[in-house]
Amino acid sequence: MSAVTSEAAVASAHPRVYVDKQSPQAYRALLGTAEAVRTVAAEAGLDRRLVELVNLRVSQLNGCAFCLDAHTKAAVKAGETVQRLGVLAAWRDTEVFTPQERAALALAEATTHPADATAQESAYAVARATLTEDQISAVIWVAVTINAFNRVSILSKHPVRPAALPR
Secondary structure, rough: HHHHHHHHHHHOOOOOOHHHHHOOOHHHHHHHHHHHHHHHHHOOOOOHHHHHHHHHHHHHHHHHHHHHHHHHHHHHHHHOHHHHHHHHHHHHHOOOOHHHHHHHHHHHHHOOOOHHHHHHHHHHHHHHHOOOOHHHHHHHHHHHHHHHHHHHHHHHHHOOOOOOOOO
C-alpha cells in the first residue's frame, strides 16, 4: 500500500472531530470575540476590505482552505477586486496596496509568525509610522482572531465544497 493510500485509510478510519460542534460554548465565545473585533476595527476606522485582506493573508500563511474560501467571498462582498485578491500572496511585490494596507498586512504576518523578532520589529515600526494606536490594536486582534479560526478549521478539516459553475 502506498503512503498516500495508507494516509487516506487512516484518515477515513479516524475522522476529525469538528471542535466547533463538539465544544459549542467555546466556539460561541470565539464568535463573540470575532464580533467584538469587527466592532473595534470599524471604530478604529479600518475599512472592511482591509479587515478581509488581513483575514485572507493570515489564512494563506496558515494554509486554511476553509477560511480562504469564506473570506474571499466576504472580501468580494465588501468590494475587493479580483486583481488585489489574486496578488495578495505577493503583496510586497505589487503597487496595488496602500501604505495603510501594507502596514496592516506586515503586522498581521508578524502576529502570525511572532518568533521572527526581526520581521516583527520591522512590521511594528512601519505600523507605528502609518497606523493609529487603535488601528494597530485592531489589526493585531483581527490577526489573532483569524489565527484561532484557522486552527479550528484546519484541525477539524472543515471541507470546502465546490461552488456551482456559472452557466
